[in-house]
Amino acid sequence: MKNNFIRCGICGWCLELLWTGFLSFRRREWKLTGHSSLWMFPIYGMAAFLKPLSNFLCSKKCSFLLRGFLYMLFIFTAEYMSGSLLKKHHCCPWDYSGTHFQINGVIRLDYAPLWFFCGLLFEYLNQKNGSTSS
Template sequence: MDTISPLTSLGRFYIYAIHGYATEVMFTAIWEFVVNLNWKFPGNTSVWSFPMYGLSLLMVEYLYLRLRHNTPVYVRALIYTIWTYLWEFSTGYVLKYFDACPWDYTPFEGDFMGLVTLEYFPFWYFGSIFLEQVIIRYTRRLYFGPSSDIFESDKNGKLKQK
């Protein structure tokens, strides 16, 4: 019988990176519309965002797996948000050193060194709940395995051999 194996860390990194990258493009497009009523919805990001999101979301996944049984979701979301701020500040600080930081929050209220802003706190907080409840949970259910003509799902979604 062929074996089924879960996605590797690299596979999950890739999915998380794509999710973060696409979400940032959508967020910046919506932000541009809300602030400037720009009906073109131009969204943008930087190539640096791809590895930043992939690595950061792997860390959130790690935190989720460690905290899910003994920490309420609203506390986990706060922990994820704190991690996100630390990660955004740290990576931004390094990129800024090389004049490569693609964001500057200086015009925002509650910014710190232009690298993070408290204005985004609700987005990071509620986004991390969505990330945990949807993206991480479903990504961890993905697997590499034999072709679909060998296995089928029962009514509970469990795989069984045909």
């Protein structure tokens, strides 16, 4: 589990840096500066907890649509809970308050496709070493 936690945390950090760098490109900020927070490593690392769900869904040969949808729900739930907790302590690194399709400023429903595919990526990372390893 520890190796998967580290793998998912690092992968999530890298994805976030790429995403925020891409968003700076869209704002015509040619430095393409990506940014993240130390809080994001354990939040992304929690994707390691998808492994039991992933093992179950893969053993039942569920479609990638169902698996991606369930992972997306898990990620939204984790983002909402962690964002709400961090916001309560005034240290949440993201704030979606001024955007469309946001809930309490901590999740954006229009990010559903991103979380769908990230969930499938985390499934791959969790399964990479086989079902019996950490």
